[in-house]
Amino acid sequence: MTGQASTQPRASAAFGLWADPVLVLGLAALWLTLAIVFNGEPGVDLAVSRLFFLQFPCPEGWPQPVCGAFTFSSSGVWTVLREIFHYVPIAAAAVVAALLARDLSAGQRLSEPRPLYSLTALAAFLAGPGLLVNLLLKEHWGRPRPVSTDIFGGDLPFVPAGQWSDACASNCSFVSGEASAVFWLICLIPLLPARWRRRGAPLIVAIAVFTAGLRVAFGGHYLSDVVLGGLSTLLVFAALAWLSSSLVRAMARP
Numbered sequence: 001m002t003g004q005a006s007t008q009p010r011a012s013a014a015f016g017l018w019a020d021p022v023l024v025l026g027l028a029a030l031w032l033t034l035a036i037v038f039n040g041e042p043g044v045d046l047a048v049s050r051l052f053f054l055q056f057p058c059p060e061g062w063p064q065p066v067c068g069a070f071t072f073s074s075s076g077v078w079t080v081l082r083e084i085f086h087y088v089p090i091a092a093a094a095v096v097a098a099l100l101a102r103d104l105s106a107g108q109r110l111s112e113p114r115p116l117y118s119l120t121a122l123a124a125f126l127a128g129p130g131l132l133v134n135l136l137l138k139e140h141w142g143r144p145r146p147v148s149t150d151i152f153g154g155d156l157p158f159v160p161a162g163q164w165s166d167a168c169a170s171n172c173s174f175v176s177g178e179a180s181a182v183f184w185l186i187c188l189i190p191l192l193p194a195r196w197r198r199r200g201a202p203l204i205v206a207i208a209v210f211t212a213g214l215r216v217a218f219g220g221h222y223l224s225d226v227v228l229g230g231l232s233t234l235l236v237f238a239a240l241a242w243l244s245s246s247l248v249r250a251m252a253r254p
Contacts, residue, residue, distance in 0.1 A: 014113035015120070016190065018238050019245035027235040031228060038161035038224035045161060045222035049146045052217045068153050070146070070219030078214065085211040089181040092188060093125050099191075111248055114191070120244045121187050121237065128236035129181040133229060142166050143174035147219035161224035175229035176221040179212040183230035187237040 017023055038045060055068035072078045100118040108115050142165035144156035151158050159165040161174060185204045192200045212226035221229075 014117050015241040015245055018187070018190075018241040020238075021242055024235070024238045024242050027231060027238055031231045031235055034224070034231070035162040035228060038228070039163060040160075042158070042160040045224050046151065046158070048216060048223040049152065049219065052219065053146075053152050064150060064153060064155060066151060066153050070152070070217065072214070072217040073147075073219060078217070082211070082214050082218065085182060085207060085214070086178060088207065088211075089125070089129070089184055092185055093122060096121055096188065096191065111251065116244060116248065117191060120240050121184075121191070124187060124233065124237035124240050125181075125184050127240065128233035129177060129184060132236060133175055133180040133232060134177045137175055137232075138172050138177055139170055141172060141174045142168045143172050143225075144168040145173040145220055146222055148173075152219060161222065161228065173221055173225050175232060176212065176215050176225040177229065178215055179208075179221070179226035179229035180233045182208045182211040184233045184237070186234065 052070050052072055053068050054071050055066060058064065058067035096118050100115055103115045110116055110119060143159045144167050146152050148154040148156045149158045150156065156167050159167055185208055189197060189201045189204060208230065212230060215221040215226055216223055
């Protein structure tokens, strides 16, 4: 029992700051605060999206009041980069799953630090980008994407962040699925070998921010969609890390 008891406390500390309930509450408060700010100041979303929108005169008889395009979406280079980064989180999840399988086959227990962290990260990937964002929010919140609104040449109304609408029927703008997935990579930084962490962490953060920015530049999402999408995944992971850590501590009690 002594060996098991000593393993459990080490496992409960596997997440470090991620398992701190203060961080969970802080991320939740930040998400809610930003949602309120973006909802109350919709001009922020519009101003950022306009930076990437090229307006031009509409043809005679055109039914929409505004004509134009998000020019980044028609660039071959940016489109290829977007496709590459779109699949990076899926590839990373496959690597984490493979490492978890290797650790378990080598005799490690799920209560040990690395297997526990890997399993929690995979659960967060399914629960955050998968369930919360893509199956719930994007399918049922109804916020039209920028490119679909009449402000940017579409035929749907603009809807502020966080406001439910029936204007969009499916695969809508709130929140960004790609931003939520790519920000999940930040949760994997502690799994990097220690010698890679110092250089790998800034690179991962840069990839997350760049990919989220491309969604805004393409007219696929507003700034609020990518910010709240990324925060959603970090919040889900922190909550699951806290829950996993709490369960391990409970199991360690005599």
